[in-house]
Amino acid sequence: MTRLATPRAHLRRGLAVPALALAATLVASPCALDAQTSFTPGGADDPRIGLGAGWMDAEAASWNMEHLSFTPRPEGFYNPETPGDGRFSNTDLAFQDGLAYVGNYHGFNVYDITDPRNPILVASVECAGGQGDVSVYGNLVFMSAQETRGRLDCGDQGVEEAVSAERFRGVRIFDMSDFSNPVQVAAVQTCRGSHTHTLVEDLNDPETLYVYNSGTSVARSGEEMEGCANVRDPDDPTTSYWSIDVIRVPLAAPERAELIDSPRVFADLEEGTIAGLWTGGDHGEGTQTTRDTNQCHDITAYPEIGLAAGACSGNGILFDISNPAVPRRIHEVVDPNFAYWHSATFNNDGTTVIFTDEWGGGGQPRCLATDLPEWGANTLFTIEGGRMRHAGYYKLPAPQTDTENCVAHNGSLVPVPGRDIKVQAWYQGGVSVFDFTDPSNSYEIAFFDRGPLSTEQLFTGGYWSTYWHNGFIYGSEISRGFDVFELTPSEHLSANEIAAANLIHFDEFNPQHQPRVIWPPEFVVARAYFDQLERHQGLPASRLGEIAREMDRIDAMANGAGKRAALGELATSLWADARRISTGEVTGDDVRVRRLAGGLLDVATAM
């Protein structure tokens, strides 16, 4: 991409500035512990228990992932006196090829991540207003502003008047064509501001981009913005609550971006109320108290399957977004263990959806040993025919201390073929990578965790977001900085599986806009399938040994008719295995056998 030329040109000359900050105060996790080989995640011997505290010198433990680099927040984006200054919290992440955009309550920073062991700051945009969640699309950067201090001109001095044309709450759009000269080309005001936003491509119209905006805080008055009404009465048709916002962005003229609708997606048409979903309260004895559904907190769009998953305060919602301008609610669920539906991730097939529960709002310690494993956790649903059915839960297994805010937060898929794997942020609970291929039986396969910021008091900190992108895991640490990790082979994840995941490359990645992953027909994908078959003992050991030897032999062959024939032959014999399993002749895992056969045939076909 041509625009990379500009930031890279700044690299060498720019080095001196972040180096100053580094030398002054910061050491990246000097005492990382490599987890022992034998322990139970979440058990008494879990190395995450008892890690030493510190802002920049906390102890850290990692398991099956390597910490490659840590980059502190740049000058101007932290308060050197305290980790707990909410004006400078790091927030969400977005990616382009070789670039990471790190949101912050004070603006956003852009890092060149070409060398993941040495990310380099290439642009800092100061623009206060929180949360500063970012998305990127071509030259455009989108940023959420929700606070009443937000200003059109990006200043951080707040707004003097209670009603002011200077106030900005909504979605900002920057043109970043020239990193040395970012320009705010549009600022779309909304009634409740913007807590998070979601880009939604229109598959039928490449010239138009949609943004679903989720405002979660106090609405402003009609005096400040026409059409807004800060009334909490669902019987008042003018209320700014009980809706989401749809913004349309003409890509050729982003300055003409506009709010086109605030649809009443929670309405019950039969009852004739806009407050048609969960009205708040508990679900009976021993259940959680769930917030009422007058907002979505976050929406994850998956345009290629025509669906979006809305984590909407009191409900999990499936939207049909085949017409992205008009999201249509098709199914909703409640969960008696949920306090606040926060965010969502689909598996790649669109057959499972994970919702997170931000019990306590993210500022509370909700991973104590005494907290229920279903509270403040992920809830998993299968999707069939546009309807969700509950399947299970996953919560960070390692207990945290009472000075560590911890609850389920943002994550994304790790694209290992044949499996559903997610990497997820748990605030000061760290990073947890888990397998949810069977959504009723999720289990952890890797982690990284630092000790608390302090043992004296709870500062809000830890990971806001951790996402996999083009072979690495990136973490936005609220009060520390920006981390990069790499998964390492283990009994739970083979080198072949990692290599197969690393075949996946996206030029652009916004985690709330889920792309479909399609693996290229490479031999290592078949090897990943074989490793999974072996791990699950899907065929007798003798037969597995035979297949392994044959795969090695084929892999060493030169491309051509002979190799193609050998691949076809092996695939055919595997289908015969699968048939014998299906008919009950022998025991085994016919699904994984067929998957391996398919993977081998893909290689043959592509040759």
Added chain:
Amino acid sequence: MLTVPRCLGTRGHRLSRRAAGPAPARSGSHLILLPVAAATFLLLLLLPGAASAQFPATGAPYHEADVRFMQDMIHHHAQALIMARMVDDRTDRRELRLLARRIDRSQDDEIRIMTRWLEDRGEEVPEVRLYDPLAGEHGNHGHHDHDDHAGHHDHHHHGHHHAPTHHGDEHAHHDHSDMAGMLSDEELDRLAASHGAEFERLFLQFMIFHHEGALIMVEELFATPGAGQESDIFQFASHVDSDQRMEIVRMLRLLRETN
């Protein structure tokens, strides 16, 4: 050269009237205006050198009304704790006991957040001296330090715990009845003297009134020019608002079932 775009505006502007603390160091002399494409949304470029300047650490742009809000809300929440702790001895109704436990837990958590917010900014943390009709029930002979009380219901919090406590010394307590949603001493006595269905009805009525007071306080905060804007206070006030609204809905439902 690393270019760090900055935004137009006087960054030194401070909304709090508080004079204490060192004046923030500003790097204004390094700021240079450049003409940029879109005139409406000027962004400012910061020249090299300025990027390494100390960022002002002390000047949190909060407002005197923010401080007052936090101080008042501590009193407000403390009275809710007094009311919630009457429940177990006066009714067996499960929903009410659960509600009281939730109020007790959440308001106590919030008192801790407010205390920390004030302490971090060097502002005065009010000593809560509210009238508590139960003060005589727990202690032995007039010494009513409820620190132990605050400790046992919330076992996982320890360490530096500065949550204010309420005292039974009724002669020293301050009158907050002018604050929205605060109950008078007489009302608290009436509540404490009631039992069963009568208690349930009174408790729900009083607590709804009390919670609505918190909503008024949030509304007034956001309506005050310059107030409610700092990140932490914005988040906290928004949280109080949604939390108390939810509890009001729930209490109205319980009240309907009671009547």
